[in-house]
Amino acid sequence: xxxxxxxxxxxxxxxxxxxxxxxxxxxxxxxxxxxxxxxxxxxxxxxxxxxxxxxxxxxxxxxxxxxxxxxxxxxxxxxxxxxxxxxxxxxxxxxxxxxxxxxxxxxxxxxxxxxxxxxxxxxxxxxxxxxxxxxxxxxxxxxxxxxxxxxxxxxxxxxxxxxxxxxxxxxxxxxxxxxxxxxxxxxxxxxxxxxxxxxxxxxxxxxxxxxxxxxxxxxxxxxxxxxxxxxxxxxxxxxxxxxxxxxxxxxxxxxxxxxxxxxxxxxxxxxxxxxxxxxxxxxxxxxxxxxxxxxxxxxxxxxxxxxxxxxxxxxxxxxxxxxxxxxxxxxxxxxxxxxxxxxxxxxxxxxxxxxxxxxxxxxxxxxxxxxxxxxxxxxxxxxxxxxxxxxxxxxxxxxxxxxxxxxxxxxx
Ligand code: GLV
Ligand code: MN
Ligand code: MN
Numbered sequence: 261x262x263x264x265x266x267x268x269x270x271x272x273x274x275x276x277x278x279x280x281x282x283x284x285x286x287x288x289x290x291x292x293x294x295x296x297x298x299x300x301x302x303x304x305x306x307x308x309x310x311x312x313x314x315x316x317x318x319x320x321x322x323x324x325x326x327x328x329x330x331x332x333x334x335x336x337x338x339x340x341x342x343x344x345x346x347x348x349x350x351x352x353x354x355x356x357x358x359x360x361x362x363x364x365x366x367x368x369x370x371x372x373x374x375x376x377x378x379x380x381x382x383x384x385x386x387x388x389x390x391x392x393x394x395x396x397x398x399x400x401x402x403x404x405x406x407x408x409x410x411x412x413x414x415x416x417x418x419x420x421x422x423x424x425x426x427x428x429x430x431x432x433x434x435x436x437x438x439x440x441x442x443x444x445x446x447x448x449x450x451x452x453x454x455x456x457x458x459x460x461x462x463x464x465x466x467x468x469x470x471x472x473x474x475x476x477x478x479x480x481x482x483x484x485x486x487x488x489x490x491x492x493x494x495x496x497x498x499x500x501x502x503x504x505x506x507x508x509x510x511x512x513x514x515x516x517x518x519x520x521x522x523x524x525x526x527x528x529x530x531x532x533x534x535x536x537x538x539x540x541x542x543x544x545x546x547x548x549x550x551x552x553x554x555x556x557x558x559x560x561x562x563x564x565x566x567x568x569x570x571x572x573x574x575x576x577x578x579x580x581x582x583x584x585x586x587x588x589x590x591x592x593x594x595x596x597x598x599x600x601x602x603x604x605x606x607x608x609x610x611x612x613x614x615x616x617x618x619x620x621x622x623x624x625x626x627x628x629x630x631x632x633x634x635x636x637x638x639x640x641x642x643x644x645x646x647x648x649x650x651x652x653x654x655x656x657x658x659x660x661x662x663x664x665x666x667x668x669x670x671x672x
Contacts, residue, residue: 261371263664267657270363274656277303277343277359278351287647290345292386292397293321293425300343301383304358308381311366319433320411321426322398323383327365329375329671336378337670338448338630339364339663342387342398342622350649352639356656357451358383364451364664375671377446384622391416391425393547394477394585399622401438403629405588408435445630447597447670450623451663452634453651457642458615465658467615467636468601472591472624473522474555476562478548479585480507480569484578486534486542501532501541503576510568511548514561522553522618523561553616555589562587591624594631597670601635604665610658619644635659635666 280300283289290297301323308315308325315325326336341357361381368379385398392414400406412435414422423435454460459467484500508527515525526549533543548565552558566582573580598614605612615636626632637659640650 261368261373261668263367263371263661265363265367265657265660265664267653270359270656270660271653273307273359274351274355277355281345283348286351287348288345288351289347289349290343291347292344292388292391293429297344298429304343304383307362311362312369313365313381317431318438319426319431319435320398320401320438321385321429321431322402322438325362325381327369327375327379329378331376332378334377335443335446336380337375337667338380338382338445339450339667340382340384341450341452342384344386344388344390346388346390346645348647349645350643350647352453352649352651353455353644354387354452356453356637356651356659360451360656360660360663364660364667367660367664368668373668375668377671379667379671382448387622389477392422393479395620396622396625397422399625401435402440403625404439405625405628408438411435440629442629447594448623448626448630448632449597449601449663449666450621450632450634451659452621452636453639453644453649454615454636454642455619455639455644459636459638460640460642462613464613465610465638465655466605466612466662468598468605468612469617469634469636470593470598470614471553472593472617472621472627472634473551473553473619474558474588474590475549475551475620476558476587477585478550478565479583480504480546480548481581482507482544482578484542484576485540487540489538489540492540497540498577499540500544500578503572503578503580504530504544504546506576507568507572507580508546510572511565514564514568515550518552518557518561520552520554520557522616523551523557524618525550525561551618551620553590553618559587588620588624591627591632593623593627593633597631597633597666600666600669601633601662604662604669607665608658608661610662635663
């Protein structure tokens with residue numbers, strides 16, 4: 261079989277999808293079930309139909325685009341990622357796995373490959389946590405990691421529930437129907453940019469992921485006492501923002517002191533109430549994103565954060581509430597698929613190294629129900645979740661070639 265990736269067409273499609281955005285280019289913002297997200301979905305479905313794939317959407321909006329094999333009832337081979345994008349991000353995160361997956365399928369078709377198992381492109385709903393506070397909504401429901409009931413009740417900042425949002429988006433059926441059977445896929449492979457600098461630094465074109473980090477997200481609310489910025493003397497204050505600041509620095513120190521480079525903690529949202537120049541903050545809400553490749557180490561830091569919270573709360577006379585949005589276990593990639601990926605890279609004379617993924621991905625949840633693995637390509641300076649995220653067309657092409665080869669092996 262002759263495998264030729266159409267690099268030019270794929271680059272054009274990546275650029276075209278990036279224009280469907282709520283941010284001014286080069287930044288991309290595409291939040292789940294906004295009109296922009298819905299336009300991007302329609303655009304993508306049109307590309308899949310043009311490629312001759314049979315498209316369906318499930319009740320949460322996961323898109324399945326299938327190339328039916330000669331044994332349609334055999335478990336299929338899946339590939340894909342996401343097209344939603346956090347505010348002010350770039351055009352490659354998720355998109356490389358979706359449009360690259362589509363190009364891998366087109367390349368196999370052009371090369372005359374005839375799959376025995378069906379090959380399916382899967383585009384997950386809301387990998388990013390922007391709107392509903394928790395990421396990987398589509399794959400959590402597919403894998404059963406989140407119940408339909410819990411998903412229905414998620415609300416965005418405006419109080420719109422996920423259930424209302426998906427119905428307004430025109431999605432039919434019940435969330436209970438989303439879950440996939442364990443035998444649905446023979447294997448699932450996600451192509452993604454590394455979102456870190458290692459491949460670029462080592463000049464290696466491909467990374468084969470063996471483990472995906474364990475993410476936990478907390479939402480913390482600090483309640484102090486507000487008042488006049490001139491009238492309340494310093495010894496009499498219960499400033500919620502000063503308490504939050506102390507806690508945020510304590511969280512940073514705990515992550516740094518873990519002794520492992522795989523421990524990372526981020527406070528990315530901090531809302532101050534009432535938010536006036538001359539008013540002492542009475543309430544602060546902030547999020548904590550804590551990750552590690554070791555579940556035990558991640559959870560030990562969660563317990564230490566609880567300890568810091570108790571001491572800040574006592575010293576500053578503020579109350580602090582914690583809501584745990586998620587605390588997931590790390591994912592193990594399937595050894596057999598890792599081996600197929602490694603052989604595919606060799607066949608295309610592409611060097612690869614095993615890696616861990618410190619970012620989370622839908623493959624983390626897919627790995628609970630089907631054999632799953634991931635393939636990373638380099639991105640410039642390791643930048644991601646920012647407008648200057650960039651992956652070179654030749655690197656994307658290499659990733660798509662190795663992916664297509666892997667899909668062919670798994671589908672034969
Ligand atoms: C995914 O976008 C992540 O935050 O790892
Ligand atoms: Mn992302
Ligand atoms: Mn991603």
